[in-house]
Amino acid sequence: MDNRLQSQLQPLREEIDRIDQEILSLLNRRAQTAQQVGKVKEAFDAGGPVLKPEREASLIRHLQGVNSGPFTNQGIESVWREIISACRGLESTLTVAYLGPAGSFSEQAALEQFGHAIFKLPCASFDEVFRAVEAGQANVGMVPVENSTEGSVNRTLDLLLNSPLKLLGERSLGIQHCIMTQSGTLDGVTRVMAHPQALAQCRGWLTQHYPHLARDAASSNAEAARIAAQDPTVAAIAGAVAAEAWGLNVVVSGIQDDPQNRTRFLAVGTQDTLPSGQDKTSLILAVPNRAGAVYDMLAPMAENGVSMSRLESRPARTGQWEYYFYVDLMGHQSEPAVQATLAALKQRAAFFKVLGSYPVQ
Numbered sequence: 001m002d003n004r005l006q007s008q009l010q011p012l013r014e015e016i017d018r019i020d021q022e023i024l025s026l027l028n029r030r031a032q033t034a035q036q037v038g039k040v041k042e043a044f045d046a047g048g049p050v051l052k053p054e055r056e057a058s059l060i061r062h063l064q065g066v067n068s069g070p071f072t073n074q075g076i077e078s079v080w081r082e083i084i085s086a087c088r089g090l091e092s093t094l095t096v097a098y099l100g101p102a103g104s105f106s107e108q109a110a111l112e113q114f115g116h117a118i119f120k121l122p123c124a125s126f127d128e129v130f131r132a133v134e135a136g137q138a139n140v141g142m143v144p145v146e147n148s149t150e151g152s153v154n155r156t157l158d159l160l161l162n163s164p165l166k167l168l169g170e171r172s173l174g175i176q177h178c179i180m181t182q183s184g185t186l187d188g189v190t191r192v193m194a195h196p197q198a199l200a201q202c203r204g205w206l207t208q209h210y211p212h213l214a215r216d217a218a219s220s221n222a223e224a225a226r227i228a229a230q231d232p233t234v235a236a237i238a239g240a241v242a243a244e245a246w247g248l249n250v251v252v253s254g255i256q257d258d259p260q261n262r263t264r265f266l267a268v269g270t271q272d273t274l275p276s277g278q279d280k281t282s283l284i285l286a287v288p289n290r291a292g293a294v295y296d297m298l299a300p301m302a303e304n305g306v307s308m309s310r311l312e313s314r315p316a317r318t319g320q321w322e323y324y325f326y327v328d329l330m331g332h333q334s335e336p337a338v339q340a341t342l343a344a345l346k347q348r349a350a351f352f353k354v355l356g357s358y359p360v361q
Contacts, residue, residue, distance in 0.1 A: 027083065034087035050092040051114075051139060051269070053169050054276035056084050057359030061278065085115020097121040097129045097138035103242030104222035105173060109265040110142040113171045124219060126155050130163050133268060140168060140269040146312075147175070148262045149201045156266070157314050157326060160284070160355055167282055167356035169267035177202050177221075177256045180242070181228060181235045184249030191216050193224035194237035202237055204257040222246075267358070276359040279332040280309065283342070285325045286316065286351035297325070300344035304337045306330065324351065332357040 038050075060080050064073040088094060096114055098106035100122020107120065121138050123129045129141040144153045145160075177198055181189055191214035192199075192206065198221050199206075206215065213235070218224035221238035222245070228236035229246040236248065243250050273279075287293035301308050310328035331338040333354060346352045 030083065031087050031090055035090055038091040049139070049269075049271045050088055051094060051168070051271070053267070053359055054274045054279075056081075057169075057276040057278070059084070061276075081112070082115045082117070085117040088115075089117035093117070093119050094140065095119040095121055095138040097123050097132040097141040099123060099126060099129060099143070099220045099222075101220070101222045101226055101245075103225055103238060103245035104220050105175060105239055105263060106142055106144060106220070106265065107222070108239065108241060109144075109171045109173055109263075112173070113142065113169055113265075113267055114140070126153075126159060130159050130165060130268065133165055133270065134163065140267050141165070142171070142265050142267055144197075144263050145266045146264050147197055147201065148260065149256070149258045150197050152312055152314070152326075153197065154314065157312070160266075160268075160326075161314075161324060161353070163268070165268040165270060166272060167266055167358050168269045168271065168273050169358045170280070170361050171265045171267070172361055173263050173265065175201070175256060175261045175263050176239065176254050177237050177261075178240055178243060178250045178253045179235050179237055179255055180225065180248040180250045182232045182248060184251060186210065186213075186235060186251055188232055189235045190214060190233045192235045192237060193218045193227055195219070195221050195224070198237045201256050201258070201261055205255040273356065273358050275332040275334055275357070278360045279330075279357050280360050281329045281331060281333045281338055281342075281357040282355040283327050283329070283345070284351070284353045284355065285327060285345060285349045286322065287325070287348070288350045289322065294325075296348050297345065300341045300348070301329065303344070304341045306337050306341045330360075 060077050063076050063080060067073055067076055094114055096110045096118045098104065098110045100107065102122065107122065121132060123132060126143055129143055132138040133141040143156045145156045146152045179192065193216045196217045199215050199217065206213065218227065221236065222242045224236035225238045225242040225246040225248055228234040229248055240250060285297060287297050307330040308327060309330055312326040313323045314326065316322040316324055329338060329341065333339065333342060342354065
């Protein structure tokens, strides 16, 4: 290396080393303070849930608001999610259930939402995720609810209808699908496996490039990767993380038909989430079978100035062409305008269920 270059780089590297030492010292101070919080709560017998979604969200938003750069706001969220996760783990380890096995997009969403200092509980189905949380085997669960290409994940909607669990948070992931095999080629491959949603999201690409391959559904993309790792005649569609987790080689990346493909995940648990300052409230409604019923359902939102960010219908399975409506409102259910809206909706609806309020991502 040129001596002049070295002479200019060396003091900068030494400065970075000093800063890293300061950061480490501050992280340990923060961790010690978090431990003291746990001791104070224990002394006053005020345990409660260790997860505080509203505090975590408001803290990150505050730091992003006072950030002067060049460190990015996205970087702030990523770094502080992990700091919060590590400090939370010193008080109590958070168990998170999600659709497994290793390498699924649900696992990625769980790690982005709660950090890596968690106990991961992969489940074989969405039903098992809900059951694990309801039974107390997990503190929270992470499930996909809608995709920008294929729409709602219907099984999740059905489970939300019948489960006592509440919504605690949301996470939106950009979804890039890869086709992967043992060999890194499609030589000898006779079928491609993935979750039905992933197969649908890559339908056009598969039809154009490999129309001869049979398409088989798997319980998850990660499960398809696990099968492909054992069977050289199987190609899996999954994320790059799944290829790494199961020792597969990516043949082609980015095979989803929509380059902007995204999936929204919801965190479910048993606790109520307090206001964070920027929140969303989700609910399920059914309206009487009469003229103008849907209009009457929407009217309270306009009357109280509450914005609706999502309206999704789902058949009620009664055989009478009745529907449940899944609605997302902007604001927390404790806010006066939202309270008034919910009260009016409850009076007018044939069925009414608040799924929970939670911080907007």
